[in-house]
Amino acid sequence: MTTIDPSLFEDLQARGLIAQTTGGDALTEYLAEGGRTLYSGFDPTADSLHIGHLVPLLALKRFQQAGHKPIALVGGATGLVGDPSFKAAERKLNTPDIVAGWTQKLKDQVSRFIDFECGDNSAEVVNNLDWVGQMNVLDFLRDVGKHFSVNNMINKESVKQRIDREGSGISFTEFTYMLLQSYDFAELYKRYECTLQIGGSDQWGNITGGIDLARRMYGGEAFGMTLPLVTKSDGTKFGKTESGTVWLDPDKTSPYAFYQFWLATADADVYKFLRYFTFLPMAEIVEIEEADRAGEGRPQAQGVLAREMTALIHGVEGLQAAERITDALFSGSLDQLGETDLMQLKLDGLPSSTLSRGDLGEKPLTQWLVDAGMAASGKQVKDALGRDAVLINGEAISFERNLDAQACFAEELARYQRFYIVKLGKKKYHLFEVL
């Protein structure tokens, strides 16, 4: 028997991780009484999860640590349809084979966060295509559709803007999404006695739909709980950087970039993020917060957050790699880097490219940097050049030298005859190896 941690709910509450629940106190008691089975769904809308998915994913882990059995559902079926909840416009459908590929990737990713070998409350990963894919239309309409009232569905807040707003609309396909997700819950209730679904607060409508359906189809009592949508104090979208979404896949977002993302968290958000994302005990987080408030200068919270998150997602090795690069680049000791250090930085995920010395004359510096992905356009590089914001191995490059890339990457400037660390702006680094 696994032991149940009765303080789970309290902890979640203290972390601000509970947006809404059904059942009120009944749910708290229900969870405290014994090991329960819960699930959260992840639709394959890309080939990787991103940090926006972390809150529900880590919540599954929190429940598991407290003794409950988590099920991660990957939406091989729902991903084919598209969730309209709070989306401004209809989405493009992806082909079944693409979605199938993504489903597999997400399954692998999700699996790394929950424990599959811990006895009674071992995790499960399921794919809703396994049951939805078999179903025929008439069964669906008769067994599932009959339990839903269109009148209620169109009144859901999550689809309201699609219904009300001039210039938008919703297809029957997306409108039906809620039925599929509800059916998932009912099915998991039947198969695993899964009685709790968690998800982002945008999922409230879909979750309550599932609770109702489980009751109507099987007479079961089920619960729902939503987690807050992560917002930033400045109103911009969480999880995006200049280079795009922050993915969990290290091939899409390197551990270094991942680490840097968390390190750049605004003061106004950092303590909230420590609560939301890390497994540090609440007491410790409060301590950090108080220490920062009392101390002068730069707070320590961002560093803690970055280390915790990078270790959690990319393991200790990923964290070490990220820290190696960060130390090398930001502690002002570029000169101290040896040849092997430079090569290691490349392996660690510092963005890098290899150029051929003979080709350098072909393009101006701006173009080389754009090609390397350091800037979106030559204009941006030009702007930086004019402000002495482009450094090659520590030396500022003036605008006039732009045309002569040969001279910018002169041999006598090279480290170990071939390495150049180019810095654009305050934070963007790129390692060029010129052979």
Place this chain on the structure above:
RNA sequence: GCAGGGGUUCCCGAGUGGCCAAAGGGAUCAGACUGUAAAUCUGACGCGAAAGCUUCGGUGGUUCGAAUCCACCCCCCUGCACCA
């Protein structure tokens, strides 16, 4: 199918024959200030180092000149019709 309204640069959204690479806002990037924060200020923001080149759903026209006018086509929205 018919009628009406739309499709503008990342997003929102002005522009209805030249002064338009296209207002304004947001986002983003860079600089100053800082702590690899925030706020604020400054600059950039279709592509190009530049000369210049390419854009306003698509194609073809009218015109010295089109995002703006015309024709056809594609797509979206609303209503009506069809389904009855």
